Amino acid sequence: MSLALALLSVVVSVGTVIGYASLLGVPAVRNHPEGYVAAFAIAATIAGLAVALRRRWPAWVALGVALVLLAGGGYVNFVMARIPPAPTMVRVGERAADFTLPDAMGRPISLRDFRGHKPVVLVFYRGHW
Amino acid sequence: MAELQGLGAALSEAERAGVEVVAVSPDRNEQSQRLADGLRMGYRFVADPDLAVTRQYGLLHRGGGPRGQDVPRPATLVLDRDGVIRWLSLSDNYQIRPDPADVVRAVRAL
Numbered sequence: 001m002s003l004a005l006a007l008l009s010v011v012v013s014v015g016t017v018i019g020y021a022s023l024l025g026v027p028a029v030r031n032h033p034e035g036y037v038a039a040f041a042i043a044a045t046i047a048g049l050a051v052a053l054r055r056r057w058p059a060w061v062a063l064g065v066a067l068v069l070l071a072g073g074g075y076v077n078f079v080m081a082r083i084p085p086a087p088t089m090v091r092v093g094e095r096a097a098d099f100t101l102p103d104a105m106g107r108p109i110s111l112r113d114f115r116g117h118k119p120v121v122l123v124f125y126r127g128h129w
Numbered sequence: 130m131a132e133l134q135g136l137g138a139a140l141s142e143a144e145r146a147g148v149e150v151v152a153v154s155p156d157r158n159e160q161s162q163r164l165a166d167g168l169r170m171g172y173r174f175v176a177d178p179d180l181a182v183t184r185q186y187g188l189l190h191r192g193g194g195p196r197g198q199d200v201p202r203p204a205t206l207v208l209d210r211d212g213v214i215r216w217l218s219l220s221d222n223y224q225i226r227p228d229p230a231d232v233v234r235a236v237r238a239l
Binding site: 025027028030031033076077081082083084085086087088089090091092093094095096097098099101102103104105109111112114115116117118119120121122123124125126 | 135136147148149150151152153154155157162163173174175176177182183185186187188189190191193194200201202203204205206207208209210211212213214215216217219220221222223224225226227228229230232236239
């Protein structure tokens with residue numbers, strides 16, 4: 001029983017890592033990062049149960065893996081990924097400030113080029129995912 | 130990129146022609162542009178290497194980069210034909226990006 005629980009804990013831990021990484025493109029998964037923290041907590045609980053039943057190394061290993069992932073995942077989600085509140089200049093109903101920036105070919109692109117022609121989806125992103 | 134790829138898939142071909150998707154990033158963007166062109170998404174990547182426009186918009190995440198450098202905070206704005214902001218997505222957790230379906234809904238509502 002202890003061995004089965006240890007195995008289940010590892011499956012939950014590893015499955016969460018692989019599942020979350022491969023489903024980053026799915027908004028329902030990506031936008032609920034607390035989900036992986038909860039899954040690691042569940043894995044740690046199962047491993048803790050395995051240790052309580054029988055203090056053998058597979059249970060300790062499963063508990064170690066789950067706790068490291070829980071600490072790491074908790075740090076990423078609740079500390080590292082937090083953006084401190086800062087005043088922003090963007091408000092619904094206000095005109096977006098015009099700017100001119102070079103595109104990938106070096107041609108200057110201005111927001112006002114599209115005024116009167118097309119709606120614009122303006123995305124600020126960090127460069128990676 | 131994940132949210133951009135989803136956006137291309139969520140818009141019909143006619144809609145993609147009728148809306149301009151401008152992606153601002155600190156990178157030089159050749160690679161992103163090639164990727165987007167390969168996926169025929171019609172995005173325009175523009176480079177803001179010194180983050181002047183990001184700062185002008187108040188979208189700077191100080192020290193938020195992997196090496197402690199300043200980076201843009203993820204934000205998506207839908208502007209109507211007059212350049213007025215009609216929809217806005219800002220997150221306080223950089224893992225969270227808008228659902229492309231919500232962006233498309235905002236574009237269709239214009």
